[in-house]
Amino acid sequence: MEVPDDLRYTSEHEWVRVEPDGTVTVGITDYAQSQLGDIVFVELPKAADEPEVTRDEPFAVVESVKAASDIYAPISGKVIEVNEELPDSPNTINEDPYGDGWLVRLQPKNVAEVEELMDSDAYEELISELGE
Amino acid sequence: MSAATGARRTPLCDEHVAAGARIVEFAGWAMPVQYGSILAEHRAVREAAGLFDVSHMGEVEIVGPRAEELCAKLFTNDARVLAPGRAQYSMIPTEDGGVVDDIIVYRLEHERFLVCVNASNAATDLAWIRERAIDGASIVDRSDETGLIAIQGPKAAAIVVRLAPALASLPRMGCTEAEVGGITLVAARTGYTGEDGFELFCPAERAVALWRLLVETGRDDGLALCGLGARDTLRIEAALPLYGHELGLDISPYEVRLGWAVKANRPGMVGYEALVRAAAGGATRRLIGLFVEGGIAREGAAVFTPGAPEAAGRVTSGTHSPTLGRPVAMALVDGKVAAATTAASANGAEAVLEVDVRGKRRRAVVTRLPFCVKRPAA
Numbered sequence: 001m002e003v004p005d006d007l008r009y010t011s012e013h014e015w016v017r018v019e020p021d022g023t024v025t026v027g028i029t030d031y032a033q034s035q036l037g038d039i040v041f042v043e044l045p046k047a048a049d050e051p052e053v054t055r056d057e058p059f060a061v062v063e064s065v066k067a068a069s070d071i072y073a074p075i076s077g078k079v080i081e082v083n084e085e086l087p088d089s090p091n092t093i094n095e096d097p098y099g100d101g102w103l104v105r106l107q108p109k110n111v112a113e114v115e116e117l118m119d120s121d122a123y124e125e126l127i128s129e130l131g132e
Numbered sequence: 133m134s135a136a137t138g139a140r141r142t143p144l145c146d147e148h149v150a151a152g153a154r155i156v157e158f159a160g161w162a163m164p165v166q167y168g169s170i171l172a173e174h175r176a177v178r179e180a181a182g183l184f185d186v187s188h189m190g191e192v193e194i195v196g197p198r199a200e201e202l203c204a205k206l207f208t209n210d211a212r213v214l215a216p217g218r219a220q221y222s223m224i225p226t227e228d229g230g231v232v233d234d235i236i237v238y239r240l241e242h243e244r245f246l247v248c249v250n251a252s253n254a255a256t257d258l259a260w261i262r263e264r265a266i267d268g269a270s271i272v273d274r275s276d277e278t279g280l281i282a283i284q285g286p287k288a289a290a291i292v293v294r295l296a297p298a299l300a301s302l303p304r305m306g307c308t309e310a311e312v313g314g315i316t317l318v319a320a321r322t323g324y325t326g327e328d329g330f331e332l333f334c335p336a337e338r339a340v341a342l343w344r345l346l347v348e349t350g351r352d353d354g355l356a357l358c359g360l361g362a363r364d365t366l367r368i369e370a371a372l373p374l375y376g377h378e379l380g381l382d383i384s385p386y387e388v389r390l391g392w393a394v395k396a397n398r399p400g401m402v403g404y405e406a407l408v409r410a411a412a413g414g415a416t417r418r419l420i421g422l423f424v425e426g427g428i429a430r431e432g433a434a435v436f437t438p439g440a441p442e443a444a445g446r447v448t449s450g451t452h453s454p455t456l457g458r459p460v461a462m463a464l465v466d467g468k469v470a471a472a473t474t475a476a477s478a479n480g481a482e483a484v485l486e487v488d489v490r491g492k493r494r495r496a497v498v499t500r501l502p503f504c505v506k507r508p509a510a
Contacts, residue, residue, distance in 0.1 A: 037361070038171045040452040041428060041459070061490065063428050065170045065361060065452050068490060091171075 001127060002030040004098055008114055009123035010074045015098065018114055019105070026074060027102040028062065028093060031127045036064040039090045044103060047082040053106065055113060060103055062093065075113040077106035142187035143279045143339040151357055159252035161188040164359040174365050174454040176356030177325050178504075181285035183346055184358050186324075186331070187339060190254030191274040192261060194245045198268030203245055206264055206402055207237060208385065210395035214239040219305045219322055221393050223385055224257060229406030230381040233257050234373060234390075236322055238307040246274075246307075246318065246333070250375050264402070279339030283346060283355070284329030284366075291350040292319075292330050299330070313345040324363065326370025326504065368451050371421065371462060371502035377431060377448045378419060378462060384410045387464065388419040389501070417445065418470035420463055421503060422496040427489040428452055428459040429496070435463045436486040436493065437472075444469040447487060453503055460503045461487065461496070473498040 003009075008016040013032035017025045033039065041063040045051045053059040058070035059079075082104045086092060093101035108114065118126070139162040148155065153164035164185065166173065176182045194202055203211035209222035216239050224232040233253040238246040249257045254275060261271055283292060293300045296312045299319055307320040317334040334342050347355065364374075373379050378388045385394050385407075396407040422429070429450040434443040445465030453460040465485075473483035476498075483498035 037166060038169050040171075043427065061427070063452070065365060065454075066165075068428065068430070 001034070002098070003120045003124045003127070005120040007098070008074070008117035008119065009126075010072065010117055011126060012072045014071060014074045016074045016114055016117060018111075022108075022111070023080060024075065024077065024106045024108050024114065025102050026104050026106060027097055028071060029123070029127075030097050031130075032069075033094050033097045033101070036062065036067065036069060037094075038065050039063065039093045040065055042086045042090045042093070042103075044082040044086065045079050047079055047084075047104075049079075051079050053077060053079060062090075071103065073106075074117060075106065076109040078109075079104050080107050081105040140188070142185055143336045144185040144187060144281075144343055147340060147343055148185065148357075148359075153357070153359060156360070158360055159188060159250075161251055163188060164357075166359040166361045167357045170359070170361035170365060171454045173356050173358040173362035176354060177285045177327055177358060177362065177366055178455055179286070180354030180356070181283060181287040181291055181329070181350055182325070182356050182358035182362065183343070183350070184282040184284065184363060185280075185343070186282050187279045187336070188251040189275075189280055190249040190251060190257065191278045191280070191333065192247045192249060192258055193272040193274055194247060194261070194269055195272065196243055196269045198266055199243050199245050202261075202264075202266050202269040203237060203247075204398055205266070205400055206261060207235065207247075208394040208396070208401075208403075208407070209237070210397070211237055211239070211245065216241050217306055217308055219307050219320055223379070223390065223393060224260060225385075225394075225401070225403030225407060226381060227403055227406065229384050229403050229410050231375075231379045231383065231385060232260055232381070233375055234379050236320075238318070238320055240307065240309070240318065248280075248331075253375060277336050279334045279336045279342070280331060281334065281339065281343060281346065282323050282325075282329060282331045283350070284323045284325040284327045286328065287350070287353040287355070288327070288329035291346065291353055291355060294349055295345065302330075304328070312342065315342050315345075317342070324372055325366040326372065326502065327366075364449075365451050365454055368449050368460060368462065369453050369455055369502065369504040374449060378464070383417075383464070386410050387417045414467065416467050417464050418467050419448070419501070420465055420470050420473065421499045421501040422447075422461045422463055422485065422487065423499050424450065424459040424461050424487050424489065425495045425497070427492070427494055429461040429463075429487040429489050429494070433461070434488040435465050435496070436488070437469055438484060438486050443488075444485070455504050460499075462501070463487070
């Protein structure tokens with residue numbers, strides 16, 4: 001299971017990358033996509049509305065053949081961009097969860113929240129406890 | 133395997149684990165839900181062939197001079213018209229016209245019937261049949277000693293026939309004793325995917341040998357190992373009912389388009405009066421097909437006529453259709469609502485309902501069942 005060491009993670013299996021311009025990219029982890037299986041439907045917020053998301057509250061839905069899964073905001077902030085390609089090719093999340101399968105970019109409300117997230121070692125320990 | 137410790141294991145369980153399957157508990161059994169991608173497994177069955185372990189299903193033999201009479205008493209379809217070597221879809225009805233289980237009845241010999249039942253209902257069915265036994269018909273549970281492997285898809289017949297040429301002439305819904313790769317078994321041209329194919333009832337101790345032989349023989353044809361996940365998407369596309377979803381103690385066969393499998397012409401049949409009444413009264417609910425927009429409606433989702441506050445029914449099965457690339461659902465809805473949508477369709481209009489998908493009302497267009505029409509046999 002791939003767990004890049006330059007990302008931060010939540011216990012709900014989202015990842016966060018701090019970009020050079022201070023914005024934050026959010027996706028779901030390799031572990032999450034493998035647990036979900038074939039992803040066939042993605043519902044994202046509308047970037048044009050620049051909606052606020054609140055830490056630990058659901059802001060998107062990812063559905064696989066088997067189940068629907070809420071995606072929780074890892075930090076609070078404003079949605080400045082969404083991955084427009086995903087609704088047409090949701091299985092990109094399966095194929096490239098840390099790359100082309102990203103979900104949204106956020107303008108963080110409080111950068112310190114990122115520091116509170118798990119690092120790769122802590123996340124790796126979490127998924128090894130969960131099994132598979 | 134962590135998800136399924138303590139569950140019963142089919143004779144093929146080690147094969148599934150070795151092949152990298154994800155194992156889940158289903159009806160008390162440790163079963164493969166998928167080996168890799170459900171979508172890829174599904175596609176293999178529609179375009180080439182897929183191999184399923186369905187050994188968790190139950191097998192009950194009813195044997196003896198009055199075996200036919202017992203089948204006629206306990207099952208909705210008329211086993212008396214079944215010739216040896218033929219199979220029929222049937223149901224076990226209750227006195228009040230509900231359904232204990234849906235089954236396939238195979239008439240192996242004139243006085244010997246094999247009844248294949250759902251894993252989740254196997255114990256109930258066996259007790260039900262035994263409680264209503266008659267002299268001259270013995271009831272034998274063959275479940276533990278029987279392995280069951282299904283091979284389904286347009287290339288299934290070519291693969292099986294390479295191992296057993298005599299099976300080429302076995303008709304749809306036919307069954308026969310056969311030898312496949314030196315293994316004596318009962319082969320039936322039945323299945324649960326909407327495709328051509330075979331179900332092979334083999335001795336449990338030969339299941340691994342048969343499985344490996346089929347895997348090897350079908351390799352170049354694109355035969356894929358398939359789990360319960362693909363089995364479910366395939367059967368929903370084909371609008372095949374699943375007990376606990378489209379069938380149950382409180383659902384009449386007439387409500388779910390299965391009236392054709394009820395031959396209520398036998399006053400001695402369990403549920404006779406209730407089923408005759410149900411047939412005459414018209415269905416108060418009706419199973420319909422929906423293309424849901426903007427999400428997948430899962431089982432239990434409420435169905436509405438647009439704008440109406442009260443639900444008109446509920447989704448019985450819903451998934452993403454891999455073949456059509458869109459969400460589909462079957463729903464049991466009020467008969468009047470179903471009739472209105474049928475009338476709209478007949479006039480060339482789009483019949484639209486709404487489905488509650490995770491708290492949001494989504495548009496759902498009524499469509500004919502099955503969702504995917506069986507392609508003509510090649």
